Amino acid sequence: xxxxxxxxxxxxxxxxxxxxxxxxxxxxxxxxxxxxxxxxxxxxxxxxxxxxxxxxxxxxxxxxxxxxxxxxxxxxxxxxxxxxxxxxxxxxxxxxxxxxxxxxxxxxxxxxxxxxxxxxxxxxxxxxxxxxxxxxxxxxxxxxxxxxxxxxxxxxxxxxxxxxxxxxxxxxxxxxxxxxxxxxxxxxxxxxxxxxxxxxxxxxxxxxxxxxxxxxxxxxxxxxxxxxxxxxxxxxxxxxxxxxxxxxxxxxxxxxxxxxxxxxxxxxxxxxxxxxxxxxxxxxxxxxxxxxxxxxxxxxxxxxxxxxxxxxxxxxxxxxxxxxxxxxxxxxxxxxxxxxxxxxxxxxxxxxxxxxxxxxxxxxxxxxxxxxxxxxxxxxxxxxxxxxxxxxxxxxxxxxxxxxxxxxxxxxxxxxxxxxxxxxxxxxxxxxxxxxxxxxxxxxxxxxxxxxxxxxxxxxxxxxxxxxxxxxxxxxxxxxxxxxxxxxxxxxxxxxxxxxxxxxxxxxxxxxxxxx
Amino acid sequence: xxxxxxxxxxxxxxxxxxxxxxxxxxxxxxxxxxxxxxxxxxxxxxxxxxxxxxxxxxxxxxxxxxxxxxxxxxxxxxxxxxxxxxxxxxxxxxxxxxxxxxxxxxxxxxxxxxxxxxxxxxxxxxxxxxxxxxxxxxxxxxxxxxxxxxxxxxxxxxxxxxxxxxxxxxxxxxxxxxxxxxxxxxxxxxxxxxxxxxxxxxxxxxxxxxxxxxxxxxxxxxxxxxxxxxxxxxxxxxxxxxxxxxxxxxxxxxxxxxxxxxxxxxxxxxxxxxxxxxxxxxxxxxxxxxxxxxxxxxxxxxxxxxxx
Numbered sequence: 001x002x003x004x005x006x007x008x009x010x011x012x013x014x015x016x017x018x019x020x021x022x023x024x025x026x027x028x029x030x031x032x033x034x035x036x037x038x039x040x041x042x043x044x045x046x047x048x049x050x051x052x053x054x055x056x057x058x059x060x061x062x063x064x065x066x067x068x069x070x071x072x073x074x075x076x077x078x079x080x081x082x083x084x085x086x087x088x089x090x091x092x093x094x095x096x097x098x099x100x101x102x103x104x105x106x107x108x109x110x111x112x113x114x115x116x117x118x119x120x121x122x123x124x125x126x127x128x129x130x131x132x133x134x135x136x137x138x139x140x141x142x143x144x145x146x147x148x149x150x151x152x153x154x155x156x157x158x159x160x161x162x163x164x165x166x167x168x169x170x171x172x173x174x175x176x177x178x179x180x181x182x183x184x185x186x187x188x189x190x191x192x193x194x195x196x197x198x199x200x201x202x203x204x205x206x207x208x209x210x211x212x213x214x215x216x217x218x219x220x221x222x223x224x225x226x227x228x229x230x231x232x233x234x235x236x237x238x239x240x241x242x243x244x245x246x247x248x249x250x251x252x253x254x255x256x257x258x259x260x261x262x263x264x265x266x267x268x269x270x271x272x273x274x275x276x277x278x279x280x281x282x283x284x285x286x287x288x289x290x291x292x293x294x295x296x297x298x299x300x301x302x303x304x305x306x307x308x309x310x311x312x313x314x315x316x317x318x319x320x321x322x323x324x325x326x327x328x329x330x331x332x333x334x335x336x337x338x339x340x341x342x343x344x345x346x347x348x349x350x351x352x353x354x355x356x357x358x359x360x361x362x363x364x365x366x367x368x369x370x371x372x373x374x375x376x377x378x379x380x381x382x383x384x385x386x387x388x389x390x391x392x393x394x395x396x397x398x399x400x401x402x403x404x405x406x407x408x409x410x411x412x413x414x415x416x417x418x419x420x421x422x423x424x425x426x427x428x429x430x431x432x433x434x435x436x437x438x439x440x441x442x443x444x445x446x447x448x449x450x451x452x453x454x455x456x457x458x459x460x461x462x463x464x465x466x467x468x469x470x471x472x473x474x475x476x477x478x479x480x481x482x483x484x485x486x487x488x489x490x491x492x493x494x495x496x497x498x499x500x501x502x503x504x505x506x507x508x509x510x511x512x513x514x515x516x
Numbered sequence: 517x518x519x520x521x522x523x524x525x526x527x528x529x530x531x532x533x534x535x536x537x538x539x540x541x542x543x544x545x546x547x548x549x550x551x552x553x554x555x556x557x558x559x560x561x562x563x564x565x566x567x568x569x570x571x572x573x574x575x576x577x578x579x580x581x582x583x584x585x586x587x588x589x590x591x592x593x594x595x596x597x598x599x600x601x602x603x604x605x606x607x608x609x610x611x612x613x614x615x616x617x618x619x620x621x622x623x624x625x626x627x628x629x630x631x632x633x634x635x636x637x638x639x640x641x642x643x644x645x646x647x648x649x650x651x652x653x654x655x656x657x658x659x660x661x662x663x664x665x666x667x668x669x670x671x672x673x674x675x676x677x678x679x680x681x682x683x684x685x686x687x688x689x690x691x692x693x694x695x696x697x698x699x700x701x702x703x704x705x706x707x708x709x710x711x712x713x714x715x716x717x718x719x720x721x722x723x724x725x726x727x728x729x730x731x732x733x734x735x736x737x738x739x740x741x742x743x744x745x746x747x748x749x750x751x752x753x754x755x756x757x758x759x760x761x762x763x764x765x766x767x768x769x770x771x772x773x774x775x776x777x778x779x780x781x782x783x784x785x786x787x788x789x790x791x792x793x794x795x796x797x798x799x800x801x802x803x804x805x806x807x808x809x810x811x812x813x814x815x816x817x818x819x820x821x822x823x824x
Contacts, residue, residue, distance in 0.1 A: 029720045108718065115714040122765030123577075299619065301577035350621065355661055362663070362709035369714055369766045379712065426619050433621045
């Protein structure tokens, strides 16, 4: 009888433990955990910095605001007070979420859409592939396929529009010098704390509208979602007490106009021709074979007729005059001693895979379904922005130079990939197996290495104290592709140098934009 | 003693017959006496060349046919006439067939340590048979650092799992029996080797939530040839309570809402000349699923029981 009791007690204990464990599951983070913060500096001279697509900070004209003593402005303050006094929980949460540096939130939204759309078209039942078409974004294959090249460009336009919009906003802020509502009325308290940053035009509204419009062009199926996010963001500017309605209206106008200019550049940058038809792809392949005696082949089943974006090399670069200026020399000939050394290293790694190497390969994989390597470097940049308490203008600048360099690095890398058309390890090494899927483009040079080295160069310049860390990340990202079995060591090493070379052009611009 | 052996076979069928997602806990109605013990070794061969992407059944020539071999040593111990303890550690090897899917490495290694306890609540004569009611609780935890995110080859879910189950069986004197069992699996989170992933939105963490699941098992069987042979038809299902779907032409991940139902058949034979030794064989086929390979499994096992 006692035995039976003990058994029952044991059983109850086990069940209790189980419920305890089950209830311990934590909420997993969906976005960066930070709150509004006091900016490390205001960059009062931000309006004098050199923009990218704007010819000058005042290219887009906005009206002068009403004087703070005017009845119109006073009415706006009265209305603002009543709004702030009646916030519900949802509105308070929105204020807390968007913060006073919403550059970070819009970057997160961009990365989320990149991950959502980074899905490679699968084969049709008859063995053909249907590529996404921007004219019919809903499909059958949804547009876009947000691969690393696409994502690098999407992020570049987003960041450039934000940056130029904020340079312009800063210009007008200090021209008109209309202070924040809380400075003009003691009874108003901003959720984001006191700031001496003038509030006309609203920097938040520039960011919301420019970001919404760029991302809507890049992800046409997400227009409604982006509109919803922008509306919440714009409303939160009032709910937080940071802006009155006229601040927001002026910021919206500026954001919309700057997005138009950025998208005008995008429409002419030849990205629409990057994914060329098969005859063009075949002739690129044939000329590589004539030149070098080798050619990369897609080994998927059914084989993909065209590699990823063979003509991304023709896309207009941000800072490099000619893509050939940064093209690396040729890879080792197949069968050469240098080639054999690289092959032996790959075989040794796969035959003696360690948990550490496996982890590095996976950590940097940023493959299909992820935010891609450009997204990964944006995440690092975001962490720095929060750590260094950057204001939105500085934040946009960091992202703009980072993403322009990363996109240029991608264009340069794709140029090398299709110029040399070098086969992947699975093609040259009989029976070779990898721990990551081999991408649908040639081997030399490594995209991860080129993207990462360029990104590390920019972040090292902006955050010199982080440079050791950034360089180490870039090296590890490059190395990871060797561990994964999808790149030779020379792909990675040349890619690192290539990324650094490309970044020099971006740095030359950054160092002279007036922000240093 | 003979009866005891049968019980172990019975248990083994349930252990192995559930194939890929389940490798441990007893869903049967059998109890061992105190100080009785059993060692069992089973071999399971599972394969699929179609899988459910969400609810859509598809092929994928790049992974082609995936095979999964599971070898499971298990020890069962009668702690008490009404309380049994089970321990097992499956060894799994998973890979794609050549040449199509031969470009990616497979995975191989010990998976999870599985521990469970089963308690007999009721066992009484009823009409011309016996009614048994049991409850069991289990715990499983990974014992190697396998990567749960390496789909479709990963060895397991890579997380702690607590389970509770209830079992009811009615067996007639003539040898015919019917059994139903139901359980709930509480799964934790699994650590993966990336710190960002998409699961209907962004996640900035290395941890993935593995969905909890309901499971059921229903069986009808018969003892034949003077209680030397048992034949059974068995239906097993596992239904995750949450989770996302595999995205189009994309890899699976541990957060997926996994569902499957499978129908199986097993035969067990007790080798009379060798005391304590027996064999079993089974076959099962999934007929419904979501975010799961459409597995066909077959397996065989040896058991040997003894007094402690």
